[in-house]
Amino acid sequence: MADEAAKGATAGGWRRDPLMLVAVYLLACSALFLAVPALDIRFAGLFHAPDGFPAANIALLGQLRRLGDQLVILVLVVLAASLLGKLVWPLRPIAIRPRSTVFLLASLALGPGLVVNALFKTFSGRPRPYQTDLFGGAWTFEPAWHFGGACVSNCSFISGEASTAIWLLAPVLLLPRELRLPVGIPVALTGLALSLNRIAFGGHYLSDVMLSWGVTLAIVLVLHRLIVVSPLGPRIDATVEGALARAGQRLRGIGAPK
Secondary structure, eight states: OHHHHHHHHHHHHGGGOHHHHHHHHHHHHHHHHHHOTHHHHHHHHTTOBTTBOGGGGOHHHHHHHHHHHHHHHHHHHHHHHHHHHHHHSTTSOOSSOHHHHHHHHHHHIIIIIIIIIIIIHHHOOOOOGGGBGGGTSSBOOOOTTOOOSSOOSSOSSSOHHHHHHHHTTTGGGGSOHHHHHHHHHHHHHHHHHHHHHHHHTTSOOHHHHHHHHHHHHHHHHHHIIIIIISTHHHHHHHHHHHHHHHHHHHHHHHHSOO
């Protein structure tokens, strides 16, 4: 009986593993859009009019688009303030654990930065909706995961802004468990609005957005385990905080009156 219970717990464990759930999500989304590529066309068509994508001309939606970058900048400013504070007050504990700072910077650089923008968007070849002959452009529609399109740079697959929008959930992982849901829900809704905004502008297909979410979340979850949860985390804390404290004390010594 004990062996059977253990097997059952192991077999059902993947359903409680966020990384495995994201992997299943990516496979399911990929299968759906490969099997029914017209889904992308129909969803983009909901926002298209004879004169293009009218949402792109709405000032309020333009401000919403800028909100994503502004929120990322806010996170970076907070992280920089924590590091600077340790230099200014080297004997005080650092405000944000260094492992958290390293995790956020690494996941932002690797996810939205390297994997999504530098790799996928550079080499996917997929034209954006407004660039295709279906929506007033000149190029042929390419389904998700097809890399033979006419686009040569900054392509549609996958969405960089949707990647950045879903990355905003990364700081939520660092909160106490009881705060993650109440904070995570409005953050997720904001990310959803930012992502759908790009589809409404004719800049991305639904698959660009949904697959970008999955790829980014997978990177965030892997790095969270490697940097924050693993035994490497305390070593990062000690190394970075110690180095900042020593640097701050040296700077104080340089600036001290003689």
